[in-house]
Amino acid sequence: MKQIEPLDPSGLSQEQAQAEFLELQTQLAAADQAYHQNDAPFLSDAAYDAAKRRYKVLAEAFPELKDIATQLDSVGAPVTSGFGKIQHVVPMLSLGNAFEDSDVADFDRSIRNYLGFGASQPLRFTAEPKIDGLSLSLRYEKGVLIQAATRGDGATGENVTANARTIADIPQQLSGAPEVLEVRGEVYMSHEDFAALNARHTERGGKTFANPRNAAAGSLRQLDAEITRLRPLRFFAYSWGDLSAPLAQTQTGAIERLHELGFQTNPLTQTCASVAEMIAHYRQIEAQRATLGYDIDGVVYKVDDLALQGRLGFRSTTPRWAIAHKFPAELAWTRLEAIDIQVGRTGALSPVARLTPVTVGGVVVSNATLHNEDYIRGRDNKGEEIRGGKEIRIGDWVQVYRAGDVIPKVADVDLTKRNGDEQTFDFPETCPECGSPAVREEGDAVRRCTGGIICPAQAIEKLKHFVSRKAFDIEGLGAKQLEMFYNDPDLPIRTPVDIYTLEQRDLGQFTKLKNRPGWGDQSAANLFAAITEKRNISLGRMIFALGIRHVGEVAAKDLALHFGSWEDLASAVDAARSAALAHRAADLAEDQERERASSEGRRAKIKETREAALSVLELHRTAREAWEDLIGIDGIGATVGLSLSDALANMQERAVIDDLVAQLNISAPAAPSQESPVAGLTVVFTGKLEKMTRDEAKARAESLGAKVSGSVSKKTDILVAGPGAGSKEKKALELGIRILDEDGWLAEIAAS
Template sequence: MAPTTAQTDLNDLLEIDAADVGKDDAASLLLRLAAVLGDANTAYHTNDAPEIDDATYDRLKRLNAAIEAAYPDQKLANSPSDQVGAAVADKFGKITHAVPMLSLGNAFSDDDVVDFEKSVRKFLNLDQTTPLAFTAEPKIDGLSLSLRYEDGVLKQAATRGDGAVGENVLANALTITDVPHRISGAPAVLEVRGEVYMSHADFAALNARQVEKDEKTFANPRNAAAGSLRQLDSKITAARPLKFFAYAWGELSEPLADTQSGAIARLKALGFSTNPLTRTCDTAADMIAHYEQIGHDRADLGYDIDGVVYKVDDLELQRRLGFRSTTPRWAIAHKFPAELAWTTLDAIDIQVGRTGALSPVARLTPVTVGGVVVSNATLHNEDYIAGLGGDGEAIREGGDLRVGDLVQIYRAGDVIPKIKDVDLTKRPDDAVPYVFPEVCPECGSAAVREAGDAVRRCTGGLICPAQAVEKLKHFVSRGAFDIDGLGAKQIEMFYHDDALPIKEPADIFTLRARNDAALAKLENRDGFGKTSVKNLLDAIDDKREIPLSKLLFSLGIRHVGDSGAQLLANHYGSWDALAQAVDRAVIGEGTAWDDLLGIDGVGAVMATSFLEAFHNDAERASIDRLIAELRVQDAVVRDTSGSPVAGKTVVFSGTLEKMTRAEAKARAEALGAKVSGSVSAKTDILIAGPGAGSKATKAASLGVETLDEDGWLALIGDA
């Protein structure tokens, strides 16, 4: 799927280094950042449907702040730096907060925490010998809520909104068990502030109920809690297992205590749930130590947190410190890296892929990492489990992975979660080393690891149901045949269907010719009706004509990916020519082998794998049955002999103003260039737009030719 304009713009912004931004570009970049961050605020605070993860949001906010610091005269009147939350939704009544609900400044490193303590001491004119206490408490990843009590009776409940005006959710707040309806011994006016959240166990149970009812599931506990609190029907909220931690206050008719810690203790005495991990710290080192301990124990808390909040404990000092435009000077949030979390390795399962690879998968106690609930992670191969890297060197200091271990998970963007580390001090006494299977768990065939290969593979081939199903899933995937109505779920169903089985690709194209009784029976299956069956059969027929390159890619031959399939198609031109060539070829010798290796980009590994697939009698027979059902289009190879960039490696960086990044890449590839995502010694040309940043610096150090967008367009001209 091609990236949207918004995604492309976001990716471009993330590549920008603030140090490389000049004054001429500052204004336009600040406008773009304001638009992206404004949309993100609305998605998160108003719609309860975040579109970017916290780490990306924080990076953009820091970029925005850095540009504003460098060019203060370019700061926008409605700068994201001065905004809190987002406007309230129209479906709720509005409540104006008597005391604004402000956000917190962020710390992302230990140095930031040290700087926070120094800034507090400097503002108060306190030297290092003067005692200064702070509280440190987990930062709950939920939805902020303010509860207003008058004479001990709950009168109002409001969300943060934009900090000044929130949504009236009183009817829903009354359904939360942790929210007292009446309290005694409190000030006449008391606004209690805290966070509404959902525990991991309750979240999993809620999603299971949503699946049973065939309703939308939630991405993570925060979304579930926010969506539940902001229901127009309070009965729905009442059916959702929401919880509430109190940690602050707004308007008061009289003080709760002299200190932050004392006020929290008072709230607990009044009947509110407060977080038991709140501690009092005397130094930045104490705060950091508590942060590290909470981060380490995060997986066992049973609810999501995304950092630790530090506050000056003395309330009189808080008053003296006061506020900046949107944040207090006396508090800061020390954020966890959004892609890291600790959890328990519950099991190790083996999945068999389309090439027979036995891939170990970690089954984890669910944990939120970067805004996504993670319950599985890749374990790569048997060496990785044993604590060895690809070069045979020790990883994780040689620590192997065992069921029951406490492991650290990481992910970046949409990358599959992986295990980064293991805490051997928390290893259960009964944990035993994992023994990697030497037979396929799906078909019982021998699982062999060849010399030089990091992966153990099933030798069952087509008799292995796992390989057959995965090959079929690949065959109908988006980059291959991409048949509407026939995805992974339907492939699983048809593969195990006795009346209309699909065991190999050719079977897909014979569905229409099967007996009418079986097709009629299909119409009564879940997800199928008379119209959907007709649409599926029509969609299959629409894909009987296929380009040669897509056909080769769809076969799922090991080492033959999308680009490799294109290279082979361009070289042989037609199916008949390719089939005749592979029939003549002998692996490792002869003219046909030399011709295959002569294709630029095709090496011995790909060539061997390609020929082995066609020389396997059963696999070749399956391919021939498929070809009998298709019309294979010859490859259309554009003549790039006159192209000024044919054979060159080019890299695009920064902002392109006259075409999208996708369009520029397609144009370059059509002219015979190879487009790379990173600059290296093999790069021939860097096309650098505004904000090119580190790639431009590296290109200069390597002596790579660098062009701006106009120079690039002048180079390629009308070619």
């Protein structure tokens, strides 16, 4: 089937894109838990595997959204209580996705750019089928299998050692292996064995499995290992984690070594010398997909040279040196029954298509996003035609796809099926939640409610974000409970601080709460205990939880690391904001000075103005330094700085934040290791680096505990200047900042 492109995001505004991100996060989190923890996915493999593509598309179009894409920072799901926990010595990360041939070319190009390789410089990759099963880690010490663990959330997995020992493909002892060897691979079930298993269950009147992946996952995660022993599980080894000695110098050599040690490895693994060879092997595997006898959902490419893998390293949840080239998803046609408007956390009005239920990629779909009012009319935000200029009307037959998103999209309209009963949709100009005007600013694609905190939809969404997993993560206080409390006349929760006064307002004895449906003494006690526990919070999580526009998890951590306390951050933002005010005042003073030449009679007043201007300009210099320091933090910039400034300058929002801070015990980020000579120092890189790329230099500095900034200020400790250094080097000289060339920097960190 032809691959469907994700809808062009150029017609979306920041507000529209952010609203979509937040909705995606909720659905992805639920899908992660269903897939990894409950072995009962409600999304098809193709739909979930392609889900994060839309994230990537939006993040590329709106870079500031990368900070709030929390589900891209998640791997798997937390372990369940039925198994013991095992901490992975080396995290078990997920892979980035490619969906088009051009994505594979981009992958190759990004690696070359990171390593500083030219387009003609040799670079080899391995290409292997991506098995659709359950990831498993096997730890051997002195050749003996001592433990097995699922991936879990990437950092902590479930102890399934007894179950893994029952799988015939997993050796119990190894000969000639390193003293410590952690083998990683995929547990799966063949199509033939899956059919036989379901047949046996049917004969006995038992439950059948939906697909081989569910069967494999459910079998491996049995609390009774004897049940696992009766299930026909298989295992392919394809990687490794903790090692006491290298297996080989290349990925190919390491896989061959695993095979020699007794592990099953995939015979379709091949080494490729170019993007063309990688894609050709992908096509070959895709053509064999139906006859392999086991499920695969793509092809994985890895840099073959292990030394280069080491240089490339990892992002937060994915390796830079590998990517999964996924197989296409599906699409379907159905009738558009209605269009509803949803209001997001930022006030964006998002149209949602209500559809006659249809199966797309094995999942029943009844809702789909329509993006914004321009998209419904067949236009982008510049007025240019999209979708051939075809307007979407209620009653139309529409094409729905899931190729790049958990949330389905309406891709096209079939005009030949119109019968004249279709209705044009008039986009509302008032908020359906609070009745406030819904304003669309010039040049913006989204219409937004102006109600702010009086709009219940915005308030509730902000509260949901506040208690989300990456924020305060208060157990027992989820979306459903927040909606109940928001509308509760006696125990309302309208702002985050209301959460921390809830027990006090309940008289401390569950007097009010326990009498509500679904609540009793124990559940009320559990909730209040969970709230009390989360009075202790790290600064980064607290900043992220505030839901300030553009301030996502990564930006929040960067701010926390740079300032160390909420008080210092707030003071810096307040000082930075005065820069703009002082600048305007200084401009006014300059205008008045120019007026002096033509109005000699106002000299006395002008003298006062001039003295005031000097004071204002001095304030301006101080404020300007604060502003440059704030936006100079690597990864922050003016967009985040202005959002922070606007949020803290809003008197109502600031009052809520101040009241919240008074209720919390906020911990500062952990101090950097003192073993590094650059730990805690602020470093700026400028000019051309010749022995490493800028990305490598930044990653190395941060791994040693240094803060990397994008601009030079009084707080800069070291400027690393390569050839072509310009204004930053000049400013560093003026401020007396220590300047090193690239060799000097490498010597500085050599001991680390």
